[in-house]
Amino acid sequence: MTTVFKIETQEGEKGFFHIFPALCKGCGLCIEKCPKKCIGWSKTLGVYGTPAVGADMAECIACGICQTVCPDTAIRIDRKEKNK
Amino acid sequence: MTTVFKIETQEGEKGFFHIFPALCKGCGLCIEKCPKKCIGWSKTLGVYGTPAVGADMAECIACGICQTVCPDTAIRIDRKEKNK
């Protein structure tokens, strides 16, 4: 990959919530699907000048659903390995 | 009907076999379907100069199948009423 997207990372107990603001279009699909309802609008603006998203990492269980449902691959979830 | 088609009529015990040579194209479909196998080529020529058909009235049971299967309505069967 030659194109590098700026990344914002939040860490929680279960894992990392990465957002690529340059990919986030602020559609909100992830917000609706988060089982913990822990995603919200962020201060960072997304590609269209609308707010990107961020997670409340106290709640996030790193289930990865938000990553799955994002049509723009703007979210990346990295789970912390259990044993580590 | 303003158009009148010449008719040739054969009479048998069960009924009348009428052929309209100007409609018969000599396709032979009727010959194949006659349950008594009593239809054959006639001396009269049909519309395309090929032989029209006629029936062996000794055999004909006036079932009307030939009339039904003729794509050109060249055959007309008139049954004699039983009671008459």
Next chain:
Amino acid sequence: MTLNPQMPKCWRVESKPHKFCPGCGHGLVLKALGEAIDELGIQDRVVFGCDIGCSLLTWDFFDVDTVQTHHGRTTPVITGLKRANPDAIGIAYMGDGGGYAIGSQHLVNAAARNEKITVILANNTNYGMTGGQMAPTTLPGQKTETSPYGRDAEDIGYPTQGPEMVAAIGQKGAYVARGTMANIRQLKGYFKKALQNQMDGTGFSFVEALASCPTNWRTNAKDTWNFVENEMSKYFAVGELKVPDQLKEV
């Protein structure tokens, strides 16, 4: 007293003998259709549209208002007419090429929109008018001008199941059937239901009729019947596929 041929009343006698080849199935299909129109007493309301294909030869076949359209386009012409004048009884008459190949988008979308028209399709397993090329309905192994070594079903599929397709996309109220020239009485019955369904305003009606093309099949009378009754029936099941409630008791 002069006896007249047993032509359906709505046949146009001035154009008879009709223009089809000797033994052509179109003649039988149209006899059944003519009788259906007569028995329903709808001659004055029918608008008959014929496709390009041997069906074009019917442009003056009936004593009903008739439009000879363009290859594959009879369905939309009749659809448009029916939408504009719902009192008309619209019949779109076509071949398997016109209905299942070039006009298939119209057929499936008329079915999907449940257009209140009646489509009648003569399936003779080839393109008759253009001299006998392969059609969507050509049987496996059947030789045609464009499948000279026989249709290879592995490569280009088995014959199109038209009524089955129409039934799958057809709506509530649609009538779908397949008849055959080998059973004229039954075929007429299907046509009557298909027309009645339109008159009831219930839904789309579609009847495929198995029909012969001895000219391009190069068959004599015996082989013609054999092909229709024994070969075609292997792939094309005769019967009703979709019957709306109000026609079930008929």
Next chain:
Amino acid sequence: MTLNPQMPKCWRVESKPHKFCPGCGHGLVLKALGEAIDELGIQDRVVFGCDIGCSLLTWDFFDVDTVQTHHGRTTPVITGLKRANPDAIGIAYMGDGGGYAIGSQHLVNAAARNEKITVILANNTNYGMTGGQMAPTTLPGQKTETSPYGRDAEDIGYPTQGPEMVAAIGQKGAYVARGTMANIRQLKGYFKKALQNQMDGTGFSFVEALASCPTNWRTNAKDTWNFVENEMSKYFAVGELKVPDQLKEV
């Protein structure tokens, strides 16, 4: 170490963010497709054809050979390519308008001929690209730009059942399924089977994917999901309709 987005490897990163609207279902469908291509390791062999419709925005979406075709004509372009080069893995990607309306003759005839290609159709119940007109798949009562008072199913039918139609005309060896953006894992599985089926040379493959169009639906995220999961599913049953034997154990 820089972390990269979890994009499928075959996505063309230079053209991201892609051109679809926020929340567009195309993005999700193509993510599933991209992952399927990755997992099958076929990036080099795929030829991707996109229709005119919002799918046209994918003309440089993948790092695979791609042709942006003409409205409704992606199926024949990919068919022609596959016939000429059977080693290629041809994917025709289109919308419900392109597949079920203007291109429906190509869809049903490719299915009937059992073309060894994979057709993927994003069903978003409207014509997205042209600004939200009614599509064959528009739900009863749904308001669109050309059904401003809601689709009247009595007058113009219920939504087109695409996979059902394709399954009815589909041949032995065909794979037919309907997935949804609401179940990406399942959808990817369908795509993999549809591609595998082509690679096996078994038959035609077709997958419809239920997809959102929040722009024309004028829905927020919540209503978008609701429409996909609760409204569309009333008319469109998710699942496999036709699975050839060799894929049954997969």
Next chain:
Amino acid sequence: MTEKPIQGERKMFLTGNEVVAWAALAAKVDIMYGYPITPQNEIMHYWTRMAPKYGKKFLQTEDELSAGFTTIGGVLAGKKAFTATAGPGNTLMQEPISMAEMMRIPTVVVIQQRGGPSTATVIYSQQEVTMTTYGGNGEGFRVVYSTATHQELFDYTIKAFNTAWKYRFPTFVLGDGYQAKMRESLHIYDPEEKGIKLVEPTPTLSRPGQIGVNREPNHIRNTYNTEEELYQIVMGYAKEYAEISPEIIEFQEQDVDDAEIVIVSHGVVSRAALAATQELRKAGYKVGYFRPITLRPFPTERMRAVAANTKKLLVVESALGQLNKLVLNEIYGLTTPIETLLKPGVGVTSEEIVTRIKSLL
């Protein structure tokens, strides 16, 4: 339900697509058939909103072939029917229109030209002139009105139905994406209140009466058996078309009498041409303006007179010489030099024309 859509005359500020929908209502159109395509979509959008209120109908078809052929069906039923399309949709529309041409079916089609060839752009062009005037496998037996303003879009859409039904040649209103999408003001009106008689449509098929009793069945066809039969038909149409052409032909001109150069343009480009003419005249340049309104039939006689009377022509269009070909077809024999300003698929501004004219004088 049966209330008149337009009472009296009203000034409005509309998009061109809205104007077409209003005009169709004003012309008492019964039914529209259509398939979506940019930049024509809003004709359908407005029609579907307004039509049901006045008992009018709409059918969205599966493609443009179907839109054209259903329109033919509607016309055969004796209803005023029309469709609208653009670009690749117009390409497809040539198939049904060829049939309408062959069978003399008074279809009306509104074209909002977009960029070509093929899908190209959804925006604007004047690249559908050749196809609209002479498309299909025929001889161009059609009438084509090329409009320039919203007022004309309204006036000529109404007129198109009259022309079609009076002469029974397929009739086109040729607009473009700019006209379709832009907003400007115009007066809409009820044509009958203005004394414009609307030609009554009559059914070709599904006519009232009983066959054999008080009517005969009608049989109409699209196919002939011999070359000679067809020749008779085509030459008959040609003769008729030539005879009625003088009644149909329309054009617009300004300052041509003493002009040293005449700008020839059509449609929306002629707005720029007219503005340029006015500006240049003010600046003392002897410039004239000529614009065919009917591209088919073409105002040959007047075009020739104008061309013969000036020193140079400048043909300006948003295409690669499609109007230019129509001109060349008609003015052969003259020797007035012709210059061109050809901008396929992009708009032409009066500034460009002014600059060009100045370079030529």
Next chain:
Amino acid sequence: MTEKPIQGERKMFLTGNEVVAWAALAAKVDIMYGYPITPQNEIMHYWTRMAPKYGKKFLQTEDELSAGFTTIGGVLAGKKAFTATAGPGNTLMQEPISMAEMMRIPTVVVIQQRGGPSTATVIYSQQEVTMTTYGGNGEGFRVVYSTATHQELFDYTIKAFNTAWKYRFPTFVLGDGYQAKMRESLHIYDPEEKGIKLVEPTPTLSRPGQIGVNREPNHIRNTYNTEEELYQIVMGYAKEYAEISPEIIEFQEQDVDDAEIVIVSHGVVSRAALAATQELRKAGYKVGYFRPITLRPFPTERMRAVAANTKKLLVVESALGQLNKLVLNEIYGLTTPIETLLKPGVGVTSEEIVTRIKSLL
């Protein structure tokens, strides 16, 4: 399987449709796509009989749209692919060919003209000239060879593939129903043995190699976002087309130098024109003969020279002035009077031409 279809040169007595099938084999065509239509059918009939013997393929499609678009698919795969059609099929073919024009896809289409408009007759005409040269919503970026004899049908079908693949403009061989159905003699040959180099096709898509390793993916498109982008593309094509035109243009002429009247015709009609010229010359009339072989690009320069050098032109064609328009488009500025003998949809015999010429001199 891989045996050469034609070895050396052979005289044969064939129908024109057979000739096309042979020529395609000789040109090393890989695949034909087609939909039946009279009078083109036998091209497919012969192709399907012969092709499998040489490892060639055929696909019968569901309509002409599909025939055109599958041909495009075949070409994109890097194969020599073609289709053949006529009349209403040609009308539909304008949609795929517009795309080929836009995307510079070297498709080859053989047209056997039949009567128009619409279904009309299945027999013969020259009424598809306008459509074949300038059809669709484009600017006529095509090459069109109009053939007159079976020998030419063979020669130019082979050439069409070379032209298409060399310049990447869609290329047509324009025949007609007479040429399609009649039998006459010709020499068929293997072009390479005659020193004619066959242009090698190359794949646009599905090329060998690994993406990102030894090749990049190819992305080709049919749509542009702005008017300006499209303008650049179209003007670029126009420039290229103009540049290569001199290499492509072909024409035929006889006795034009001292002619008082020159007969202009194309295709099969030019046989009658040539015969008439010869007969009239024998009788002492100063008659000349000019025939564009390429209708696109048109032999403008030579046509102008010929026209300038004679007293009158007689344009003869089986259409209502379609060749005539091509001529008028190109010779503006001259004043040589033009007469026409226009017979839409019917054949023209040398007798008719002779009679007409005599009436003109």
Next chain:
Amino acid sequence: MGKTAKIALAGEGGQGVQSVAEILAEAAYEEGREAIYIPNFGVEQRGGVSIAYLQISDQPIGSPKFQKADIVVALSDRAVIRTQRYVDERTTFVYDTSIEGVEEHLPKNAGRVFGIPAIEVSKTELHPRVFNIIIMGAVIRATEVVTLDEAKTAIEKKLGYKFDENPKLREMNYQALEAGIALVEKAL
């Protein structure tokens, strides 16, 4: 023969006029002469008159159809009517005498008109299947465009495979050819 011989053969679908024309054209071609044969074709071919246009010449031939024929052979009532247009004062018009009531339709302007009983002869003396070969013989005699030998070679080429199966057929065809020639000779 410097000039082009123009021949129109017309009959009903089954009468085989197209194969007569095709064989004659092949024969001329094999003789090294120029020949163009074009069938008529149209949508009504299903039940329509079939016409074959044939031109044979020593020079390249112009238009494949022609306005007036040197010889017209018409084998049915409808064929007689349809071929009127190809007749002028230089045309020899040949018809079959067994066509009922044909006289009133015969062209008035033809150079010469004569009937031959070809249908009759084929039915009674030979076999209905060789009817068209009788016609071919008649055309050969009436036009002299090809030699008898070349005609035989061409027939052999076209029907040889049938002759191999049933050599009597060859005999019958040659007889038919000669019968046709004789019929014209008698009529001339």
Next chain:
Amino acid sequence: MGKTAKIALAGEGGQGVQSVAEILAEAAYEEGREAIYIPNFGVEQRGGVSIAYLQISDQPIGSPKFQKADIVVALSDRAVIRTQRYVDERTTFVYDTSIEGVEEHLPKNAGRVFGIPAIEVSKTELHPRVFNIIIMGAVIRATEVVTLDEAKTAIEKKLGYKFDENPKLREMNYQALEAGIALVEKAL
């Protein structure tokens, strides 16, 4: 104003430039003047820059698009880039000062260029939803093509139904309009 005022407004999809142009056009129309408003549209509108072309005049207007604008308002980075082509030495170019790194893309050849903090003001002082009305105020002040009153009437016409539901909105819109005017006045 005898001359035609040519205005190009450009922004991202959600920024509402089209409705600004439409309202201005309506306002001019209501004042009895000639107005043409045409949006740009294309296949990339999904994520593309949205441009509105507006011309207001006392005379009939020629081409609906123009080569050079009297005033260009560009509200995003991409909008700044896309509108370069409409700028010449007579053009006033207005941009939003909150666009990051915009300076390097500003047209060098414009008659005058100035930034206004409209996004900022809308966010902090008013409400993001009236951002486009601020822009409208800015355009009115920069061009003086319509009067404040007419603009208010036009807004009322377009949004009146919303105002009826929530009268506070009307207030906010009017404030936004005046804020826009003020921003330009400050910048001039």
